[in-house]
Structures are given as C-alpha cells and as structure tokens.
Amino acid sequence: MDSTNIEGQVKDVSTYEIENVKLTDPVLFTAEEEKALVRKIDLTLLPTIWVMYLLSYLDRTNIGNAKISGMEEDLNLSSNQYSIALVVFFVGYVVFEVPSNLALGKSRPSVFLPSIMILWGALTCVMAVVNNFTHLVVLRVILGCVEAGFAPGVILVLSSWYKQTEQSKRFGVFISAAVLSGAFGGLIAAGIVDGLEGVHGIRGWRWLFIIEGAATIGFAIISLFILLDFPATSRRLSERERQIAVARLAAQNVTTATEDTEHLSNLGAIKVACQNWRTWAFVIGYMVIVGSSTLTYFYPTLVEGLFGNASTKKVNLLTVPIYGVAFIATGITSYCSDIVPTWRGLIIAGWLTVSLLCSVIVCTVYNFTARYVLLVVMAAGLWATNGGTLAYASSAFAGMHPQARGVALAMVNALGNLAQIYGSYLFPEGDSPKYIMGFSVISAMLAVGVVVFLFLHIWFRRRLRAGVIQ
Numbered sequence: 480m481d482s483t484n485i486e487g488q489v490k491d492v493s494t495y496e497i498e499n500v501k502l503t504d505p506v507l508f509t510a511e512e513e514k515a516l517v518r519k520i521d522l523t524l525l526p527t528i529w530v531m532y533l534l535s536y537l538d539r540t541n542i543g544n545a546k547i548s549g550m551e552e553d554l555n556l557s558s559n560q561y562s563i564a565l566v567v568f569f570v571g572y573v574v575f576e577v578p579s580n581l582a583l584g585k586s587r588p589s590v591f592l593p594s595i596m597i598l599w600g601a602l603t604c605v606m607a608v609v610n611n612f613t614h615l616v617v618l619r620v621i622l623g624c625v626e627a628g629f630a631p632g633v634i635l636v637l638s639s640w641y642k643q644t645e646q647s648k649r650f651g652v653f654i655s656a657a658v659l660s661g662a663f664g665g666l667i668a669a670g671i672v673d674g675l676e677g678v679h680g681i682r683g684w685r686w687l688f689i690i691e692g693a694a695t696i697g698f699a700i701i702s703l704f705i706l707l708d709f710p711a712t713s714r715r716l717s718e719r720e721r722q723i724a725v726a727r728l729a730a731q732n733v734t735t736a737t738e739d740t741e742h743l744s745n746l747g748a749i750k751v752a753c754q755n756w757r758t759w760a761f762v763i764g765y766m767v768i769v770g771s772s773t774l775t776y777f778y779p780t781l782v783e784g785l786f787g788n789a790s791t792k793k794v795n796l797l798t799v800p801i802y803g804v805a806f807i808a809t810g811i812t813s814y815c816s817d818i819v820p821t822w823r824g825l826i827i828a829g830w831l832t833v834s835l836l837c838s839v840i841v842c843t844v845y846n847f848t849a850r851y852v853l854l855v856v857m858a859a860g861l862w863a864t865n866g867g868t869l870a871y872a873s874s875a876f877a878g879m880h881p882q883a884r885g886v887a888l889a890m891v892n893a894l895g896n897l898a899q900i901y902g903s904y905l906f907p908e909g910d911s912p913k914y915i916m917g918f919s920v921i922s923a924m925l926a927v928g929v930v931v932f933l934f935l936h937i938w939f940r941r942r943l944r945a946g947v948i949q
Contacts, residue, residue: 506726516716516723520640520707523715525649527705528633529656531596534695535629536660537667538603538622539568541691544668545684547794553682558908560612567616569899571624576893579628580635580885581745588636589706589715592629593699599625600695607685607692631889638873638888639709639881642728644820647870651813654866655806662802667691669796751883758887760935761872762894764827767928768868770898771834771921772861773905774854781854781906781914797851801858808859809866816867821943823871824936827864828929834860835925841918864928875939898924 542550546561556564583591602622609615633653641649671690672683681689707713710724752758774781782797812830816823837857841850872891876884905917 506722508723508726512723513727516720516727517641517645519716519720520724521649523705524636524640524707525652527702528636529652530698531592531702532630532633532653532656533660533663534691534698535596535599535626536657537664537691538599538695539626540661541603541664541668541687542619544664544672545687548668548672548684548687549682550684553684554609554612554615556612556615562904562907564612564615564619566900566904568619568623569896571620571622572627573893573896573900575624575627576631576896577749577886577889580631580889581748581882583628583632583635584748584882584885587708587712588632589703589708589713592632592636592706593703595625595628596699596702597696599629600692600699603692603695604689605692607681607688627893631885631892634869634873634888634892635885636707636709638876638884640707640724640728643874643877644817646873647813647816647820647823647867650866650870650873651809651816654813654862654869655809657865658802658806658809658862660802662799662806665796665798665802748880748882748886751880752887752890755876755879755887757872757875757935758890760931761868761875761891764928764931764935765868765872765891765895766898767831767924767931768861768864769895770902770924771838771928772865773899773902774858774861774921782851801855802862804855805859805862808863812863812867813870816870820874821940822936823867823874824932824939827867827871828932828936830860830864830867831925831928831932833857834864835922835929838918838922838925842913842915842922845913868932871935875935 542564546556550556551561579595599622602618602625606615606618606622609618634650637649637653638646667690668687671687674683675681675686676683678686707715710716710728711721713721713724716724782794808830812826816826819826834857837853837860841853841857844850844853869888869891872888876887879887905920906914907916910916
C-alpha cells in the first residue's frame with residue numbers, strides 16, 4: 480500500500496490489498512475534499528445515532544426511575560424480583576448481539592437499525608400496561624432480544640466510517656448520549672411522575688414508559704431517511720465521496736466492505752474473531768467496565784439510601800449531577816485520546832484506577848455527602864472509559880476482515896454485558912445504605928481492568944516501536 484502527499488494537498492492511495500479488500504485504480508483526493516467528506520459524515524451520522532442511542536438508553540434504564548416512582552409498590556416487587564427483571568433483559572441481549580451484527584453486515588444499517596428501534600419503542604409503550612411480575616419479566620426478555628442489535632450495530636457503523644485517529648471523539652459523542660440519558664432520565668421522570676400522576680387514571684410511572692416509547696418510535700421513522708449505510712454502499716453519498724471514504728480508511732489499515740470484498744461465512748467470521756487473542760483481552764476489559772457500570776440501574780436507589788427520606792422528585796434530581804460530571808469527563812477524555820491515540824490504554828487504566836480508589840473509599844467512609852461525591856467521581860471514570868474502550872477495540876480490530884470485525888466488536892459488547900447479569904445482584908435492598916458487598920466486588924473488578932489495560936498499552940507500544948501496524 481502506498482500513501483503519499485503531493486504538494487501537501489493531494490493524497491494518492493494506489494493499488495492495495497488488505498484482508499481481501501481491493502482497489503485497483505488510484506484514488507486521488509485533496510485534503511479539502513477529505514475534510515468536507517468527514518464534515519458531511521459527522522453532520523449526518525453523529526446527530527442521528529446520538530439521538531437514537533439517547534432514546535435507547537432511556538428505554539433501557541427508565542425501569543430504575545419507574546421503580547422508585549410507584550412501580551415497585553403497584554407490582555408488589557421484592558428486591559430480588561427487581562434484580563431478576565434487570566437480569567432477564569441481558570440474557571436475550573447477549574445471545575442476539577453477534578447474530579444481529581452478522582445480519583447487519585449483509586443488510587443496510589439505514590433500514591436495519593431504525594426497524595429494530597421501532598420494535599423496542601413499541602415494546603416500551605407496552606411496558607405501561609404490565610400488571611404483575613410475570614408480565615414485566617416477559618416484556619424485559621423480549622425487549623433485550625430486540626434491542627440486542629442496536630449498540631453493536633452502531634459501533635460497527637462508526638468503526639467503518641472513521642480513521643483510527645478520529646474514532647475516540649466519535650465514540651465519545653456516541654457514549655455521551657448514554658451519559659446524558661441518565662441526566663435526562665432523572666429530569667423526565669421527575670417531570671412526568673409529578674405532572675402526569677393520575678391523569679386519565681394512569682400512574683405517573685406508566686406515563687413514563689408511554690411517552691419515552693412513543694418518542695423512540697417517532698425518531699426511528701425519521702432516521703430511516705437520514706442514517707448512512709457503509710462507506711462503499713451508502714446511497715446518501717456520491718460515487719466520488721464513496722471512493723474517497725474507502726480510500727482514506729485504507730490508508731490507515733481500516734478495512735471496509737466493497738464489491739470486491741470476499742464474503743466470509745458466518746462461521747468463518749466467528750472463527751477469525753475468536754482466534755484473535757485481542758478479542759478476548761478486550762472482552763475481559765470491557766466486562767470489568769460494564770459490570771461496574773451496573774451502578775447506573777441503582778443510582779436512584781443508592782441516592783435514596785444516602786439521603787434517607789428524600790422525596791422521589793429530589794432523588795431523581797440528585798442523579799442528574801452524576802451524569803453531568805460524567806458527560807464532561809467523557810468529552811475531555813475522548814478529545815485527548817485522539818490527540819495521543821497510542822496512550823489510550825494508559826488513559827483507560829488511569830481512569831479505572833481513580834474509580835477503584837473511589838470504590839474502596841466508599842467502603843470505609845460513611846458520611847453520606849462524602850459518599851455521594853465519591854459516587855459522582857467514580858461514575859465519571861466508568862463512563863469515560865466506556866467509550867474509550869470501544870474506540871480502542873475498534874482500532875485494535877481495524878485490519879480484520881469487515882465481517883470478522885463486526886463479530887469481534889459484537890463479542891466485546893455482548894460478552895462484556897454478561898457482567899450486567901451478576902452486576903444486577905450487587906446492591907440488594909438488605910445491604911442498604913452501605914452496600915459493602917456491591918462496592919467490594921466492583922473494586923475487585925476494577926483492579927482486574929487496570930491490569931488488562933496496562934498490559935494492552937505495553938503490548939501495543941512495543942509493536943509500534945517495532946514498526947508493526949496494529
């Protein structure tokens with residue numbers, strides 16, 4: 480592969496072959512053309528997936544706000560039953576992630592992703608009519624199966640459009656939607672529960688599911704006409720723009736599917752992904768982060784425990800600063816990670832160390848205000864590393880066959896989310912208000928994460944010094 484600059488403006492990506500992706504004709508393009516294309520991708524792709532992911536996370540985590548807003552009493556849920564309702568979502572979610580990404584690789588993201596979004600939006604609306612624990616569990620299982628294809632699908636799409644040195648900021652934008660959904664979730668829950676309680680004889684927590692589900696369906700329909708497909712096949716780009724999109728990625732060893740790409744069988748793509756040890760290293764690292772991030776589902780409960788008999792509105796509002804600080808930390812971390820991409824592993828390990836220290840101190844300090852501050856800082860570290868890890872994995876898998884990369888990214892996300900199954904049991908009501916068991920387990924997981932990402936950082940740095948492209 481030959482990549483050169485002509486008078487500092489024209490880039491020539493000549494004949495190359497990476498993982499069976501071929502371009503046989505030189506593709507010349509100016510820096511201005513590339514800049515314009517990236518701007519167009521950013522303005523088209525990022526706002527769309529940001530809103531989609533925001534709504535996805537609202538629909539997934541609103542059960543926490545509903546719990547403290549009357550659902551627990553109305554459905555007569557025990558602490559254990561609530562944990563089961565959380566767990567069953569991730570059973571289907573984990574099982575269907577890899578098959579969904581395999582299906583996405585053979586279809587159009589602009590149709591596939593909005594379609595499953597419409598389905599889970601409808602299911603969220605149906606959550607408003609549950610009358611018992613059984614109904615809740617059944618709906619959560621189906622919701623997990625349907626929503627399984629969304630997050631890994633978006634990760635695959637993002638990794639297919641951006642260079643390795645551009646990905647951290649974009650993944651940061653992606654994750655920031657999940658962060659702000661927590662803040663918005665608290666504000667929305669506070670507004671809906673107080674403002675619509677009893678309207679038309681419907682409890683406020685039921686209105687929460689209805690309104691957020693309807694918003695999801697509405698935006699999913701809009702996204703059908705906006706969302707981009709893959710670089711070589713997107714109908715929303717001109718032929719020239721598609722050529723530049725593929726060529727500029729190839730210059731950094733990021734493979735993308737073209738008409739000449741050899742298609743692997745589903746089994747073949749899974750085999751390639753599983754044979755790469757880096758897949759498993761990132762699975763472990765991401766599992767640590769996701770498992771620790773099960774705190775998300777317990778923020779309202781933890782805050783309620785910290786501040787005693789606070790009103791539901793106050794509890795919901797007190798969760799907002801947790802996400803606000805996390806949003807700022809995620810943005811700064813994502814920006815810095817693209818400036819020094821070879822230090823991503825160390826940055827992630829550093830944040831995990833901060834979260835680890837906060838988790839350990841929480842187990843020894845019982846001043847409620849101090850524990851709340853520690854919870855805010857700890858959450859910032861976990862959210863900042865979430866997007867950073869996905870960008871780091873995307874760069875590490877850049878040279879894989881596109882189908883295998885889709886499987887590897889789905890495996891990281893899916894197996895990482897297995898941690899949410901046991902993580903849902905870390906904060907039983909009986910441990911309130913100290914929750915020593917939960918924070919102790921999280922501390923141990925974070926320690927493992929620090930070791931994993933330090934190892935990955937050292938390994939990649941040595942390869943870089945040896946002149947080996949990741």
